[in-house]
Amino acid sequence: MDPMWKAVALVIGTCIGAGVLALPKAFTLSGFLPAMLLTIVIGAVSIMMNLFVTEVTLRTKKEKQIVALAEMYLGKWGKYIIFACVTAGMFGALVAYTVAIGEIGEVFTGVPNTVFFALITFMAFAVLSKGLKAVGEIEVVLTTVMIVFLLAITVFMSQDLDVSNLAQINIDKIFLPYGAIFFALLSYSVLPEVEEILKNEKHNMFKASIYGMLICIVIYITFPLVFVSEFGTGVAEVATESLSGWLGVVGNFVAVLTMGTSYLAVGMVLRDIFGRDLNLGYAKATVLVCAVPFLVSFLISPSFLTVVGLTGAYTGSVTGIMLCLMVQRARKYGNDKPVSVVPAGNWLVYLLIGFFALGIVLQTLAMF
Secondary structure, eight states, rough: OOOOHHHHHHHHHHOSSGGGGHHHHHHHHHHHHHHHHHHHHHHHHOOOOOOOHHHHHHHHHHHHOOHHHHHHHHHHHHHHHHHHHHHHHHHHHHHHHHHHHHHHHHHHHHHHHHHHHHHHHHHHHHHHHOOOOOHHHHHHHHHHHHHHHHHHHHHHTTOOOOOOGSSSSOOOGTTTHHHHHHHHHHGGGGGHHHHHHHOOOOHHHHHHHHHHHHHHHHHHHHHHHHHHHGGGGGGGGGGGGGGHHHHHHHHHHHHHHHHHHHHHHHHHHHHIIIIIIOOOOOOHHHHHHHHHHHIIIIIOOOHHHHHHIIIIIIIIIIHHHHHHHHHHHHHHHOOOOSOOOTTTTTHHHHHHHHHHHHHHHHHHHHTT
């Protein structure tokens, strides 16, 4: 595959995950049209986040991951904040996967979701204890299957749309989908890998990020469109739970496999962070990584949409502010000449910082 399109595929594969399953229900909170406009706006902001990360990496001679870049340009405090956002976001994803799999299991079997919480925790502990690196490769395959399924189900269900379900608007909850949409659109972490793929074509990094994200935005609008049209406000928080018959069996099977594998892939990264980078040791790190999502799911029992929304709104917004500060510093102190830069100068940086700060405030107010 051409490196350019391989990079585009990597952006799409990183962006599209379990978050898309929460979008139909999230869209019904504000109404489809406001949520669609919010998706376009947040999509544009997410593209800018990716471009900022790209510019920072291009201004840095030595390839570094996002936490190392934060330390280089913002110092220790920047490193700690980005690290906290990354780890909190990962734990949020693990809780979301646990809750969603528990919900699907309970709906299809009648067995309490807590049994499935324990089951996925036990399986995750068994795999992470062995440190199986093949999980990442399996995740790529299943994510591809997930994307193909999303496209297929969108085409299949679009043959019978009820547009009246798309006309409802809830003014008082117009900003409530912010966190869920943001969670689904985050993909900045993959940009250093995109740079590696395009090491001989770095001038295409901006294009790869933009093309990949635009495709994701289209999917994130059309997928909720067909589900909200079909089920209205009755759509399940995990969208595939709304499907029935063979379609429901296939859809939920794909969802569980994809989320389960994503759990292991994210868990592996967290295990390495705590076990290797923080010198906790792999045994203690594995217990920590598996125990936290289980305890949160079992003791608090949050809804799938709540976990996705809070994780996206807070970790995503704070990370966005940090990326804005990083690109400003990189423009002053970067040690390499970039082949591409984000246009518009500092006014765009300040505009985005204001957007992220407003997002945190409005998301908080919308929940009460």
